[in-house]
Amino acid sequence: MSPARPSVPAALRLLPLLLLLLPCPPTVRGDCGLPPEVPNALPALGGNTSFPEQTTITYTCNEGFVKIPGKPDSVICLSNNQWSEVAEFCNRSCDVPTRLLFASLKKDYSMQNYFPVGSTVEYECRPGYRRDPSQPVKLTCLENLTWSKPAEFCKKKQCPNPGELQNGHINITIDILYGSPIYFSCDTGYKLVGATSSYCSLLDNTVKWSKPLPECIEIHCPEPPKIDNGYIQEEHEVYVYRQSITYGCNKGFTLVGKSSIYCAIKDNEGEWSDPPPQCKGKSSDSKPPPTPQKPTTVSVPATQRTPVPKxxxxxxxxSTSKGKxxxxxxxxxxxxxxxxxxxxxxxxxxxxxxxxxxxxxxxxxxxxxxxxxxxxxxxxxxxxxxxxxxxxxxxxxxxx
Structure with missing residues (x-):
């Protein structure tokens, strides 16, 4: 027969129950202290020193560091008055990849902002450019947190030959590649009708000239002025640059001025080089020759004698020897x-x-x-x- 266990006083048996019924101090129940430190990051405390249970604190990366995608950046105050664990999530990174005139980042990289050392990005050619297979299309984040120098892996597309401008000239300043301008001009005596310039521009995913070729139209002078008492020798229906006309006068009139004038150009318009001449008759101021008068008969008496020396x-x-x-x-x-x-x-x-x-x-x-x-x-x-x-x-x- 086993020995009898000593009896436990009833008060001792009720002690655990009494301890559970006693209230806990409010400063201890569910209270977390300051959140843990995270390398290269700072917590947003908002000026608080104690944090109740389920309080969440978020960290931000220091300047020069970037949050690593996929890693948590916050902690939670648990019921045991402890903060949840958090791993290092800030790291150094290259800036946004270089923006290129002839290429753009592929969509996979366009929304990314974390580029650690050694990471690479790829580009694709912009419209108006074509891929140069001999050049790499990738850039790499270097140890000094800068991007490698990009090669010109996209070349400008070339517009078709603009052709020839009849009676004019096409001035190609540089080349006929995408974005380049060309200018039009006409020979002397011709007027430009249309655009004065055109650009190799993007059209329907290809490159074409923005304006069609203009025309060079021959400039005509107005009808030559008529003159009184005169005429124009060998008249024509139209008169073009450097073409001349010659004036003449009717019988009995004299030409005063230039007998010939020619078609000249001023401000892309035709005009005659000089005013027309004039045909003038004999001056009305000149006196007519004297009208001959009928001789008057004078009778001299033959018997009149006057002593005259020999x-x-x-x-x-x-006096009379000339026979007049x-x-x-x-x-x-x-x-x-x-x-x-x-x-x-x-x-x-x-x-x-x-x-x-x-x-x-x-x-x-x-x-x-x-x-x-x-x-x-x-x-x-x-x-x-x-x-x-x-x-x-x-x-x-x-x-x-």
Whole structure:
């Protein structure tokens, strides 16, 4: 028979039950302290020092570090007043991959922001470019957290040959690859109708010229101006650059100005090089030639005698020796001239006579008188003869 166990007082048996009924201190039940430290990250505490059960604290990576995709970045306060475990989730990374003009990241990498050392990304050619199989299309994150230098693995597509511009020129500045411009111009005498330039641009996933070729149209001058009392030699329906016209005048008119003008170009329009000439007649200011008048008959009496010295006959012969017929007014003037000359010569003879007479006194008085009478007699006969001749010529002139 087994020995009897000592009896336990009833108060001791109720002790555990009493302990359970006692209230726990509020500062201990479900209270977590500060969250654990995580390398290269900081918790968002919000200024709190104690955290109740089920409180969640999230961490953020320090500057220069990036969260590793798929790893948790927060902790939870558990019922045992302990924080849940968290592993290191921040690491260094390259920045966003280099943006390239000729290529773009593939979609698999476009939403990614964590690129640790050694990671690679791939590109694809943009529209307007073609793949160059001889060049790699990948970039790598290097130890210094920079991307490797990209090769030109996408080349520009080339537009088709633009062709030729009739009566004009196509100016290709660089090439005819995607994005390149070309310019159009016309020869002198032609006007550009259409676009002045075109670009090799993207169209329906290929490259084509943005504008069609223009046209170079020949420039015409306006119809040449007409002129009064004149005409244009060899007229045409149209007149083009450098083509000339020549003016002429009707009979009896004289051309004043340039006889020929040509078609010139100004501001892509045709115009004539000079104003047209003028055809002018004889000046209205010039006086007409004098109208010949009918000769007037002058009667000179043949019996009229005027003493004229012999010397006047030679003067008369000289004046009429040219064979020209003398007008009546000229004959009258000539007679007056003879008379005046005779009077002057007579006065000179008398002065000479009296001078000689005063020197010699009465010596040879009879001989002097005789010589004087002979001289006057001869002078009178000569005067009668020349006077009759002048009268005859005057009458002949007036009756012609």
């Amino acid at each position: 010397a006047t006959t030679s003067f008369h012969a000289t 017929e003398m007008s009546p007014s000229g004959a009258v003037s000539l007679i007056y001239g003879f008379v005046a000359a005779a009077i002057i010569i007579g006065i000179l003879i008398l002065v000479k006579f009296f001078w000689d007479y005063g020197k010699s006194g009465s010596y040879n008085t009879h001989e002097n008188k005789k010589a004087l009478n002979v001289m006057f007699h001869n002078l009178s006969e000569a005067d009668d003869t020349s006077e009759v001749r002048s009268s005859d010529k005057l009458q002949k002139g007036t009756h012609v």
